[in-house]
Amino acid sequence: MRLALVLLLISMQMMLTSCTKPEPAYQWQLPPGFPEPVVPSDNPMSAAKVELGRYLFYDTALSSNQSQSCASCHQQQHAFAEPKKVSKGSTGQPHRRNAQALVNVAYNNSFTWAHDGLAHIESQLLIPLFGDAPIELGAAGQEQAILARLNRQPYPELFKKAFASNKPDFSQVVAALSSFTRSLLSFNSRFDRYAYQQDDSALSQEELMGLDLFFSERLECHHCHGGFNFTQATSHQRQPLDRRPFHNTGLYYTQRTDLADMGYPQHDTGLSEVSLNPADDGRFRAPTLRNIALSAPYMHDGSLATLEQVIDFYAAGGLVSTIDGQISDGRQHPAKSSFVRGFNLTTEEKQALLAFLHSLSDPSFTTNPAYSNPWLSP
Structure with missing residues (x-):
């Protein structure tokens, strides 16, 4: 009798459990064929x-x-x-x-x-x-x-x-x-329509010229800003490999305040603050270039105001500036990335590269109501 009662209680509990609908799996808003992000097991998406x-x-x-x-x-x-x-x-x-x-x-x-x-x-x-x-x-x-x-x-x-x-x-x-x-x-730029949705008319001839320049060995942009997310700092279900996405781009190289060394300004030396490795002086993470035309100013300290200045900076192979009355020549930094070598562009090529970078903007991302301020909703 007691066993029968226990079995009845277990059966009732199972029935109650089966009547409780679990929340459906989270639906990623991804284009067809794109890999899902890797999510920590202790914080699944819902x-x-x-x-x-x-x-x-x-x-x-x-x-x-x-x-x-x-x-x-x-x-x-x-x-x-x-x-x-x-x-x-x-x-x-x-x-x-x-x-x-x-x-x-x-x-x-x-x-x-x-x-x-x-x-x-x-x-x-x-x-x-x-x-x-x-x-x-x-x-x-x-x-x-x-x-x-x-x-x-x-x-x-x-x-x-x-x-x-x-x-x-x-x-x-x-x-x-x-x-x-x-x-x-964000996967709805004109570049996405051209590259992933087979819309050959999505990019102009000028933008296609810029695309070719961006992915050329002459400019080297794609080495640090490659892949579908335009950054080396990417992992997903099909790419568990963790590439080290930190680079010294030659932004600064000046005498330190202790007069004993040269390098990045002491108030921010980049990755070396965490790694304690002098070889990481001035190394910062390469950000995504998606929507890059919308997110000015640029660099880790916002020191470059426009995309035109960014292109000029890389074309020069680094920045020459003055910090606290001292000349800073980032081109001479020994830890500067080998991909930042400098290059020459015609006026037409520079405009084409700018046009391509603007094609990475996704207007639907910046207006998507699912991402907007809910406190302003009626």
Whole structure:
């Protein structure tokens, strides 16, 4: 009798479980044939997490003084970059680096400008949330106050759908923000229509000339900005190989403040700060060139204002400038990439290369309502 009762209870539990519909698998918005990104097993994608993350991404309540959100420095109309040389945090403290565009970051195998130990968005997000050099959102020490703000509508239902939780915590905040950021996909440029959708009319003759120049051994652009995502910093289901996407492009080479060495300015020496390897002096991550015309200014410190200046910089094989009264000749840096050798372009060729770079812009990405500010919706 007792065994029969136990079996009946088990049977009822199985029936109840079978009646609970699991959330369907996340549907990546990818063109046919494109590989899916690699997602950490402890934070699988779900539509509910993406939607929760969208609300959090645009919510100034996530900063300690409620003055900034993630979207303050990552603006959709600028391909989720910011049209400033460097960003400022919620307390007004300036960052030393330019805000990177968030385009197809689901495929990134490294994050930030110069860190080879951040393999997932979840790790990178801890820096703007809790970092203090500089303070960005300033959540450190204010966790409970910030979480208390997430009890207002529509958060209770959003957290319940995403995590079956009635009590939000920061691990859920990070997981949801990571999921939304991974959902930011851009594959609808005119270049995509030409290269992947067999639309031969999508690019003009001038843009096709620029394409040929871009992928030529004469200019070498494709070595650091290759593949479907136009960056070496890419991994996906079909490419587990982790290439080291950090390069010294010859931006600076000046006498250090201690007068004992030459190299990048001490306030930002790039990857060498993390690796402690002098050979990594001035090495920064090669960003994607998708939507590059929308995400000015350029380089890790926003020092080049236009794409024309970027082309001139690479054509010269580096930059000659003055820093604190001293001549800086980045062309002479011993760690400069062998691909930055300089080249000559005619006026026609330069315009063609610019035209090609503009063809990588995706207007649907910068206007997609699924990526927009939900707090502005009716």
